Amino acid sequence: MSLLELRDVKVVYQRRDGTLVPAVAGASLDVDAGEIVGLVGETGCGKSSLAKAAVGLVPVAAGTVTFDGRPVHVLGRRARRASERRLQLVFQNPYESINPRRTVGAQVADAFAISHTLPRESWRARVDELLRRVGLPLNLARRFPHQLSGGQRQRIAIARALAADPAMIVLDEPLSALDSSVQAQVANLLVDLARDLHVGMLLISHDLAIVRHVAHRTAVMYLGVIVETAPTAGLWRKPMHPYTQALIDAVPHADGAGHLPVALSGEIPDPARPPSGCRFHPRCPHVMERCLSDVPELVKHGGDRQVACWLHEEPVAARPADDLRRVSR
Amino acid sequence: MTPLLSVRDLHVWLDTARGPLSIVDGVSFDVGEGQVFGLAGESGSGKTITALALLGLLPAGARTGGVAIMAGRDLLAMRTSERRRTRGREIAMVFQDPTSSLHPMLTIERQLTEHLRYQLGLSGKEAHLRAVALLTEVRMPDPEAAMRGYPHQFSGGMRQRIQIAIGLACEPRLLIADEPTTALDVTVQAGILRLLRRLCKEKNLAVILITHDLGVLSALADSITVMYAGRVAESGPTSQVMGHARHPYTRGLIDALPHPEAPDRVLIPIAGDPASPESRPSGCAFHPRCRYSRPSCQIAIPPLIPIDDGREMACPVDPFMASVAR
Amino acid sequence: MSSVTVLRQPVASAWRRIPGAWRQPLTVVGLVVVAAWLLVALLAPWLAPHDPLAQGSNLYQAPSATHLLGTDELGRDVFSRVLWGARISIPLAMLLVVLAFLIGGTLGGLAGYLGGWVDELVMRGADFVFAVPTILLAMAVVAALGPGLFHAVLAVVLVSWPGHARVVRGLVRTIMQSEYVAVGRLLGSPTHRALAVDVLPNIAGPVSVLAALETGNAILLLSALSFLGLGARPPDPEWGSMVSTGAQHFEAWWIGVFPGIAIVSIVLAFNFLGDSLRDAFDPKTIIKARGA
Ligand SMILES: Nc1ncnc2c1ncn2[C@@H]1O[C@H](COP(=O)(O)OP(=O)(O)OP(=O)(O)O)[C@@H](O)[C@H]1O
Ligand SMILES: Nc1ncnc2c1ncn2[C@@H]1O[C@H](COP(=O)(O)OP(=O)(O)OP(=O)(O)O)[C@@H](O)[C@H]1O
Ligand SMILES: [Mg+2]
Ligand SMILES: [Mg+2]
Numbered sequence: 001m002s003l004l005e006l007r008d009v010k011v012v013y014q015r016r017d018g019t020l021v022p023a024v025a026g027a028s029l030d031v032d033a034g035e036i037v038g039l040v041g042e043t044g045c046g047k048s049s050l051a052k053a054a055v056g057l058v059p060v061a062a063g064t065v066t067f068d069g070r071p072v073h074v075l076g077r078r079a080r081r082a083s084e085r086r087l088q089l090v091f092q093n094p095y096e097s098i099n100p101r102r103t104v105g106a107q108v109a110d111a112f113a114i115s116h117t118l119p120r121e122s123w124r125a126r127v128d129e130l131l132r133r134v135g136l137p138l139n140l141a142r143r144f145p146h147q148l149s150g151g152q153r154q155r156i157a158i159a160r161a162l163a164a165d166p167a168m169i170v171l172d173e174p175l176s177a178l179d180s181s182v183q184a185q186v187a188n189l190l191v192d193l194a195r196d197l198h199v200g201m202l203l204i205s206h207d208l209a210i211v212r213h214v215a216h217r218t219a220v221m222y223l224g225v226i227v228e229t230a231p232t233a234g235l236w237r238k239p240m241h242p243y244t245q246a247l248i249d250a251v252p253h254a255d256g257a258g259h260l261p262v263a264l265s266g267e268i269p270d271p272a273r274p275p276s277g278c279r280f281h282p283r284c285p286h287v288m289e290r291c292l293s294d295v296p297e298l299v300k301h302g303g304d305r306q307v308a309c310w311l312h313e314e315p316v317a318a319r320p321a322d323d324l325r326r327v328s329r
Numbered sequence: 330m331t332p333l334l335s336v337r338d339l340h341v342w343l344d345t346a347r348g349p350l351s352i353v354d355g356v357s358f359d360v361g362e363g364q365v366f367g368l369a370g371e372s373g374s375g376k377t378i379t380a381l382a383l384l385g386l387l388p389a390g391a392r393t394g395g396v397a398i399m400a401g402r403d404l405l406a407m408r409t410s411e412r413r414r415t416r417g418r419e420i421a422m423v424f425q426d427p428t429s430s431l432h433p434m435l436t437i438e439r440q441l442t443e444h445l446r447y448q449l450g451l452s453g454k455e456a457h458l459r460a461v462a463l464l465t466e467v468r469m470p471d472p473e474a475a476m477r478g479y480p481h482q483f484s485g486g487m488r489q490r491i492q493i494a495i496g497l498a499c500e501p502r503l504l505i506a507d508e509p510t511t512a513l514d515v516t517v518q519a520g521i522l523r524l525l526r527r528l529c530k531e532k533n534l535a536v537i538l539i540t541h542d543l544g545v546l547s548a549l550a551d552s553i554t555v556m557y558a559g560r561v562a563e564s565g566p567t568s569q570v571m572g573h574a575r576h577p578y579t580r581g582l583i584d585a586l587p588h589p590e591a592p593d594r595v596l597i598p599i600a601g602d603p604a605s606p607e608s609r610p611s612g613c614a615f616h617p618r619c620r621y622s623r624p625s626c627q628i629a630i631p632p633l634i635p636i637d638d639g640r641e642m643a644c645p646v647d648p649f650m651a652s653v654a655r
Numbered sequence: 656m657s658s659v660t661v662l663r664q665p666v667a668s669a670w671r672r673i674p675g676a677w678r679q680p681l682t683v684v685g686l687v688v689v690a691a692w693l694l695v696a697l698l699a700p701w702l703a704p705h706d707p708l709a710q711g712s713n714l715y716q717a718p719s720a721t722h723l724l725g726t727d728e729l730g731r732d733v734f735s736r737v738l739w740g741a742r743i744s745i746p747l748a749m750l751l752v753v754l755a756f757l758i759g760g761t762l763g764g765l766a767g768y769l770g771g772w773v774d775e776l777v778m779r780g781a782d783f784v785f786a787v788p789t790i791l792l793a794m795a796v797v798a799a800l801g802p803g804l805f806h807a808v809l810a811v812v813l814v815s816w817p818g819h820a821r822v823v824r825g826l827v828r829t830i831m832q833s834e835y836v837a838v839g840r841l842l843g844s845p846t847h848r849a850l851a852v853d854v855l856p857n858i859a860g861p862v863s864v865l866a867a868l869e870t871g872n873a874i875l876l877l878s879a880l881s882f883l884g885l886g887a888r889p890p891d892p893e894w895g896s897m898v899s900t901g902a903q904h905f906e907a908w909w910i911g912v913f914p915g916i917a918i919v920s921i922v923l924a925f926n927f928l929g930d931s932l933r934d935a936f937d938p939k940t941i942i943k944a945r946g947a
Contacts, residue, residue, distance in 0.1 A: 015474075015482065042514045043486025044470070057837055075837075079845035089841055092485045092512065095426040097834040101856040107835075114843045135598070137605040146388070147345070150425045150508065151372025151541070157838075164842050173485070176511040177425075179372045179541045182603070184585040184596035206486075206514045207542075213587040213596065250515035252522075252544035254586055256571025260548050263523055264516035270470040389934065433829070 001069060002030035003200045004054060004087070004168050008063035011049040021272045023049040025224035026063065028298075031168065034198035036190065038215030038232065040208060040247060042268065046224045047204045048092055051170045054202065055089040056080075067168065085115065088161040092172040092204075094153035098145045104156045105141030111163035130159040135185045150177040158186065162193075168200040175210055183207075187214050208251050212236055217304070220244045223279045224271055226298060230305040240307045242284045278310065286311055332359035333535045334383075334503060336397045339405075341375070341382050344390025350606050352378045354559040355395070357633075360503065363533040365525065367550030367567065369543065369582070371603060374556040376539045377425055380505045383537075384422055385412040399503065417448045421496040423489075425507040425539070430492055431480040437464075437491055438476035441498060448499045463494040468520050485512035493521065497528070504528075505537045510545060522549050543586060547571045552639075555579045558604040558614035561633055565640030575649045576642050577619045613644070621648040679934070685927030692921050696741040705732035707739040707892040715907045725909040727900060733909055736892035737917050743893050745921070747808055748873040752866055754812045755873075759819025760862070766820065767827030768850070777824070781817035789814050790879060797885040804893070807886035811876050815869060822865050826858040864933045871925030878918050894918050 011024040024046040031037045039047055052058045054065055056072045065072040067087045073080075091097035099107060108127045112118035118126060128138050134155035145153060154177045161169055171190075175183045187210055193199040205211050211218055212232055219229040220241060228241040239245045243264075250261045266283035269275055275282050281291040291310055298308040339356045342349035353375040360366040368376050381387050383397055383404050397404040399419070407415065416422075424430045432440060441463065442456035451459060457476075464472035467490040480488055489512045496504055506525075510518040526549060528534040538550055546553055547567060554564035555578065563576035574580045581599035588594055601618030604610060613631050616622040623646060631643040695702060704723075711730035718725045724733040766777040784792065796810035797803075830836060836853045844852070878895030880886035882902075887893030894914040901911015 013482070015478065017477065019474075040514065043490075043512065043517050044484040048484060055841060057841070075840055077846055080840060080843045082843065085841070085843045087841075089838075091834050091838065093834070097838050099835040099839075099853050099857070102852065110839060110844065111842045114839075114848070135603065137603060137608075139605060139607060149373040149377060160838060160842075173512065177372065177508065177541065179370065180543060180582045180585040181599040182372050183541070184587075185598035187587075187596050188598065206512070206518070208515060209544075209587040209589065246516055247514065250519045252515070252519070252542070252548040253589065254543035254547045254571060254583065256547050256568040258548065258567060260522055260526060261515065261519040263520035268468055268470040268517070270474065272474075273471075 003033045003068060004029075004031040004202065005066045006030070006050070006054060006063070007065075009050065009053050009060050009065060010062040011046065011053050011058055012061040013049075015272070019272050022061075022224055022274075023271050024053065025271070025274070027221065027224070027226050028063075029202070029219055029226065029229070031200045031202050033167065033200050034194050035217065036194050036201045036203055036215045038211035038218040039202060039204045039221060040206070040211055040218060041221030042223070042243075042264075043206075044268065044271070045221045046271065047221055048172050050221070051089060051172050051202065051204060054170050055087055056084065057089065082115070085164055086167040088164050088166040088169045090157050090161045090169065090171045090174050094150065094157045094177065097157050098153055098160075100145050103142055103144055104148065104153075108141070108156065108159045108163055110160065111165070115164070117165075126163070127159075130162055131155075133162065133189055134159045135182050151179065151182060154178060155182070155186065166199060168202075170202045170204075172204045173206065174203070175205060175207060183210065190214055208247060220247065223269055223274055225279060225308065226306075227280065227309065228305075228307045229298075230307075231303075234303075234305060240301065240305070240312050241280075241309045242286055242311070243280050278308075332361045334360040334397065334399045334404075334537075336383070336395070338395035339379065339382060339397060340392075340394035341378050341387065342392045343378070343388060347607075349392065351609070352559055352606050353382065354609075356554075356556065356559070356561055357395075358554050358561075358564065360535045360537055361551075362502070362535050363529045364551045365529060365536040365538055365549050367546040367553040368537060368539045368556065369541065369546055369553060370556030370562070371558070371578075372541065373603065373605070375559040375606075376556060377507055379556075380422065380507055380537065380539060383505065384416055384420060385409070386422075417444060417499050417501070419501055420503045420505065421499065421501040422505040423492045423496045423507060423509045430495070431488060433480055435479070436476065437478055437480070441476070441491075441495055444495060444498045459498070460494075463498055464491070466497070466524060467491070467494045468517060469494075486514065486517060489513060490517075490521070500532065501534070503535045503537065505539070507539045508541070509538070510540070510542070518545070525549060543571065543583065555582070558609050559606065560614060560630075561641070561643060562615065563640070563642045563644075564633075565642075566638065569638060569640050573649075575636065575640070575647060576644050577621055577646075577648060578615050580649060581618075621646045679931060681927045682931035685924045685931060688920055688924035689928055692741050692745060692917075692924070695738055696745045699738045699742050703732075703735035703738045705735040707731060707736040708890055715904070715910075717907075718909055724913045725907065727897075727910045728904055728907070731892075733897075733913055736897060737894070737913050739892040740894045740897065740914060740917060741921075743804075743887065743891060744874050744877060744895075744918075747804070747877060748870050751808050751811050751815070751873050751877075752869050755815040755869065756819045756862070756866060758812070759816035759821075760823045762816070763820035763823030763825075764827050767824035768831065770828075774824070777820060781820050784814060784817045789876065793876060793880060794883065794885060797880060802885045802888070804881075804887045804891070807877055807880040810880065811873055814876075815873065818869065819862075819865065822861060823858060826861060827854055830854045830857050860932070864929050867925050867929035867932055871922040871929070874918060874925070875922050 006029045008026045008028055009024055010026055013021040013023055015021060027050055041047055053060050056074045059074045105127050108130055109123045112123055127141055131138055136152060136155050158174055175186060191214055194201060203215055215232045218232045218235050219226050222243050228244050239248055246264045252261045264283060277293045278291040278296050281287045288310060296308040296310050298306045301307050301312055337357045339353055341353035343352050356379060370376055382393050393405045441460040445451045445456040445459055461472045464475055469475045469490055493509055510521055525536055540546060550567045553567050553570045555562045557578045562578045563570055574583050585598050587596060599618055604614050610617050612627040612629055616626040631645050633641045633643045635641050713726050714728055714730045716722055716726040722732050727733055762777045766774040792814045793810040796813055797806050800806040830853060836849050839849055877886055881893045881895030882899040887896045894917055897914035898911045904910055
């Protein structure tokens, strides 16, 4: 059993005009203690929605979310259960997730102020320690958010989650506003937390190079569903889903050569009206007849890999599922 | 050819409880028509503040020094009314902070067409059509439906693209894009980069591209300026700066990137604590973190000196000279 | 050269230490005018050269040295009456804004926080009040209760609470749904802490802006009711009723014009103050500039 388990999770929003938007359309994912799982995918494919569902900020329309063996409750009017507080989320946008009227130091101290886990005298020292860990100058603690740059805010958001001494953190784009040096520092911090304190992490990022570097396993999402998951190294060496391939091809390189990366052709689909069959088929270079009508399931391809694509349908003859938890649906 | 925008010796002081604080300290650069000028540098080094200064959007109580000449006029010395006309029509900005530029209570349609109607004097119908075209251009799924939505109904990346659409709406001559693609996945990002490149080629749009993503800079920027603690560390053509960085700080940034061929190698951040504007180190602000620093670095602020092919650098030690000579 | 040095070393004078938003000329004007009127209200008995109610034999006298602003149709000193008028309008307006805020703010806060049918009820009530033109509704209320200053105040409270309710409800709702509240809640913060730490500080600013603007409106509305003969009763030196009297005696323009100027000056001053409060409370005043 994994620390965080998402089973066939669906998240559905309603637009003003009444149309239902299934932003997450049945996604399964596991994150073990001490494991970093990268989640990558097109913008608007439902990564943030999945993240919010994972911590109970949005209700799931179907499926289950469990943390440490217990179901995660949707956050209501009551205070969050102590057992769930070790599951934390770092929001995507550090301009919205920090209260503009409180000093950032006070906000970092929130976790201990709320849970009374630390005597008041030691708050200051602990805040300083957290700021240092995320690479911020200590004199920032007394500032208000509007006096910080984007990257500084983002690190405050990370420090705030770390203050809760989490066992599992869902990080939504935690590194994108940071310069490469600070990014390296924070990425190393995440790796250390996973290795030394066995913190599990779901790392949502558009920076594939960082995901490749940090994540043990990577899941690729497209339009509300997971299309491929594999150990990171393998995924990069041999992407199996055409969308994964497209992502890897589009990574720009910092070599000063001036090559514009290739953009994936075709329209970005609207989750309210997903294409029939394989959701990727209108943009897939290898589209076949059956892709238009049949929905490919996420199936195992040797070891630790799963792909949802008709191109790879034969290989594994139904072997007894040695690792049931990784098989979804 | 005279550049479209020429910034000389830009200084910015922000108002704080303890008096004015120097955030940007003598930054100069040129942006040519049809060119993409990249601004990189440490988080908190003053990139956003530089951009806000050009638009006259600094927080109340801020002061500027130096000049920023665009089409014969000094942006820093403009009156408010003149500025307002300049913004949107001549210069547009895509903000790093998406919340401050998208109004939470107005539909996307209102926010997009308002600009078009006010600035270009389009009729309601024309503005609507143009808005749909813009959303299509930034690759929004189902633009007609998107027009009716409110900002919170969109994902981070979608909001970023809506902002880009608003920025491009009035066909400005200069687009200042602060982290325009951070919330975008690489395939959509590639699309936006191509769009910007095309506008530069076809419409002679000039772009100031502020980003931490050195890969994006490499792909799009014609020239790059790297800032550290409010000053320019190194600037020059992209291929030079990214290909053979000479300033120790630029080197540090590039060396901290995950290596594409060796993903298992530990990432190496630049050692030491970041500089904060309150306690900017004396002399070269980078000296406490620099492996090559000499006693003289602690005293004199190194001037920006031209080195090779249009490149300038502020480091008298120049430890990486040899690597370029090769 | 010297100009460059000046630019590089901005002087940290005491003036510069005042937060930027308070240094705008209009703010200073607003502050000074409001402060001056408050002082006048406080010190009117000592400042006024004549008894505001004392009738003299010099009717309709134009402004002169003895009667700075002239005398009215009963020979009362207009200057003294204007000064005493501040004692009526300003405290009443403030009281009424406080009442309107207590009612509107509480209802709005509950509506925003609880949602559901409470929200429906409060907002439909507010909609109803909004649907009728303010002055008409106020007039109707006074007409029902009978004229008089106290009833006029009640009427103005009754028509102005929905403004507060809407603002507070909107703020409470947006802030409770904001990501920073979510972050706090994920850390285990109970809702009352979220209300105290996140919601209150974030609504204090907009609410005080509203209060300043509403005080101006309230003065205007009270005066309007008095002008129509529904508020203050004749002998009281109330600005609105003085303007009304003046309107019947145009040839003696000073009777109506000076109280009118008093109303305009204080209403404008409260509006300036409201606007600058908005800037001062806005942590990033850039927002306004960006919106422009
Ligand atoms: N409150 C909402 N109401 C309606 N639709 C919504 C709402 N929130 C999100 N959506 C839609 O759900 C889809 C997924 O959004 P989500 O924020 O999860 O995407 P994402 O994968 O995080 O994208 P990004 O990488 O751009 O942040 C989008 O199409 C978005 O428009
Ligand atoms: N209103 C303010 N008052 C005081 N200091 C401020 C204010 N706004 C920004 N700063 C400081 O100014 C410096 C420059 O900020 P700026 O936003 O320009 O950084 P940046 O280079 O854009 O960084 P990032 O890449 O993280 O966005 C930072 O150190 C920040 O803390
Ligand atoms: Mg997202
Ligand atoms: Mg910035």
